[in-house]
Amino acid sequence: MAKVLMKGNEAMALAAIKGGCDAFFGYPITPQNEVPEYLSYHMEKNDRIFVQAESEVAAINMVYGAAGSGARVLTSSSSPGIALKQEGISYLAGSELPAVIINVMRGGPGLGGIQPSQGDYNQITRGGGNGDYQLLAYAPETLQETVNIVKRSFSLADYYRNPVIIAVDGLIGQMMEPVDLDQKIEEKKSPAKDWAATGEAAKRGKRNKIVSLHLDPYQLEKHNLKLKAKYDEMKENEQQYELINMDHDPSIVFVAYGSMARIARSAIEALKKEGIEVGMIRPICVHPFPEKAFETLPKSVTTLLTLEMSLGQMLQDVQIVNQGRYTLDFFGRAGGVVPESEEIVEKVKTIMKGAAK
Template sequence: MSEKALMKGNEAIAEAAIRCGCRHYFGYPITPQTEIAAYMAKRMPKIGGTFLQAESEIAAINMVYGCASTGRRAMTSSSSPGVSLKAEGMSYLAGADLPALIVNVQRGGPGLGGIQPSQSDYFFMTRGPGHGDFHIIVLAPATVQEMADLTRLAFELGEKYRMPAMLLADGTMGQMMEPVVLPEEQTDPAEVMKGKPWAVTGTGMKRPHNIINSLYLKPDELEKTNIERFKRYEQLERDETRWEEYLMDDAEICVVSTGITARVSKNAIAECRRRGIKVGMIRPITLFPFPKAPLAKAAEKVKCFITVELNMGQMSEDVELAVRCSKPVAMCNRVGGMIPSTDEVVAAIEKEAK
């Protein structure tokens, strides 16, 4: 077990990635995630890795595409406006069934927006992070520890299911420091190459050529690849959905929240409990796959849900879908970089408790 370190969330992602055997980082500066690039720029040259500041976010994600094609653990990171530019690349990664890590430390939008925390890319990341019919794995950390732990999980799930994985954090998670236990160092770099017969590494004149590709001009073939991919998504949902339940045993109201707002909600729930309100929380850790089953189960006993999120109501739609609108879903939200205070969340819970 490693010792606890004090790190910013962004730095924890970078160090965790390195310890997971990632030796290739490609990125372009943008607030509030630049610490990841700065950390990689410092560390990678010392461990024989590659840090490359690309000419654009588009180039960066395509460098990731090239690197991932060789079977290496590749990553890039950005924030909302930059991730828009990566959409094309994410679609190609998904179409070519390539694993890669993309970090999105969200800021307010649309357009240039602001630089303060946001969760407004929820739809973009969970619904359609690019053209075509596909998903990426989306993980939402709520602690610096999870920034590190989910970095490892993103690499592992991405490789297991052959799909890109995203760490979807908000600006607060990237900027804050907390104690963190970093994952064990991956000592064997050959480890990450295992089980990747598809990788382009040169034929060595020993096997037929491998092709990394997303082009299928015959519609029946393309249909087949889409259906096969969605079967993997089903398995992903069955086996890999993750969430945290907090004080749900006797809860009559269920808060649903991720990232920084889940942290604020915990404080609010503690305060409401002191006031005698039976309230708990389900915190989705995987946003795709979304924890539909535990929400549906909660719907059988709670009288309502409240989503606390930094957007105009995006995850709330997933909650409504998960519970088939069987119970009302209220919202407590702030946008543009604002974060609801504990008092605001308490007020929202009290309103529903009446």
């Protein structure tokens, strides 16, 4: 297919269909409404299942049921709606069920606002559900990257038997950009779902049970260790990031994702015109956090400037990875305020003045 012009939410919805999504369960909330709106029409046309549930809690439990039967399942929401789904997400992880969750982030906490935000970083990377579980969490920057990640995420969820969350801020959900829906992606190869509850116990000779309840602590610990081994494998194999402008010996390097990375790119271009070279580490997978990116920085680097549309959440991951190697600084806007690239340029100049003293 040639390129078409799509809105982020529509593009994610179509990408899910292309990625083999069998069923969608969701509930409306701004600014992600075009995802269910698009799917309400196109899932049926493609012989798939679409249900508008009575609430977010119902939707995530429908996801649990459908995933347990071996289907490729999607739900989408925005920040407070994702908060409502946390219990179900913990159950999915505990029962080792694959599912894809899209979060189109808006300002918070609480009902917050409807303008774009990255305030759910902790929610998507740490999770709000109970127990020792982790998610594979992506935070793409362009619609093309978003589409490719959504398509691939179903195979990743299947491979790890774990929920995958894709978080974009509201801007990426609402903006329009040309995309190619059929760009080749490398699917993660996963074995057949011989664990699924498909009603074929007689044929199989044993019953498949989907549970997250293990009353024997030794048995539960064994289960926890099994999950941990998967998370370690994710950490080893799924770190994904982009390094930008590193071959110009920058002393300051941004760490930014999603829309903030787009704004940071404008700042890098503007600073370049003034003879100032700044690099950027752009996490694509935000959990596991791309630690490997920090091992390869040029010797010229002295300062890491974390940029967020939130107030120092990813900064904590940068602190953990940094281990005191570089000077850390931070710039963030919150509440749905989208910064201009000029604000970032000013911040860089302030840091440079301080360093020159």
